[in-house]
Amino acid sequence: MTDGLIDLAAKVRAIPDFPKEGVLFRDIMPLLQDPAALREAVDRIVEYGTGRHIDVVLGAEARGFILGAAVAYGLGAGFVCARKSGKLPYETVSAEYDLEYGTDKLEIHADAIKPGQNVLIHDDLLATGGTAKAKIELVEKLGGNVAGLAFLIELSALKGRDKLRGYDVFSLIAY
Numbered sequence: 001m002t003d004g005l006i007d008l009a010a011k012v013r014a015i016p017d018f019p020k021e022g023v024l025f026r027d028i029m030p031l032l033q034d035p036a037a038l039r040e041a042v043d044r045i046v047e048y049g050t051g052r053h054i055d056v057v058l059g060a061e062a063r064g065f066i067l068g069a070a071v072a073y074g075l076g077a078g079f080v081c082a083r084k085s086g087k088l089p090y091e092t093v094s095a096e097y098d099l100e101y102g103t104d105k106l107e108i109h110a111d112a113i114k115p116g117q118n119v120l121i122h123d124d125l126l127a128t129g130g131t132a133k134a135k136i137e138l139v140e141k142l143g144g145n146v147a148g149l150a151f152l153i154e155l156s157a158l159k160g161r162d163k164l165r166g167y168d169v170f171s172l173i174a175y
Helices: 029-033 035-049 063-075 130-141 160-164
Strands: 013-016 024-027 056-060 078-084 092-099 102-109 118-126 145-154 169-174
Touching (some): 029 035, 035 063, 035 169, 056 130, 078 130, 092 130, 118 130, 118 160, 130 145
Parallel strands (some): 056 078, 056 118, 118 145, 145 169
Antiparallel strands (some): 013 024, 078 102
16 A cells, blocks of 8 residues: 555646636546556545445446546456446436536446345545435446445545445545
């Protein structure tokens, strides 16, 4: 594991007014481009998951795939993709979540999680908590246990953690 010596927040680029005016986008690509920062981020999430007996890591499309698969490897676990509706070729289960204007849907393969498996849910960002709640619903529909939720970044002011009460939530960087 790592000593946590890298300031990971300093590796995240802030882009004002993207994707629309008034939004400050947190771009993780500089962090991913830095080998030491990437290693530290993965190692610290793996450290969080160690001892939780994780069977699979559930990563959300698309940036949740990047670190999620590496975390699964580090934990000796499998990896499950949560994708937007219509992107998976096999039988799926789905969960809807609210967007600013309307709803969207996430899906996973119906055989991706077995009853009783311990699942670490991962995504790059915790904002309002809607997509994280949908991922919890997917895991629980299939009989899995949510062993924790791990995020690279948490936008604390949006209070997404409030929607996840009763679940263990970890984030590396908080804004």
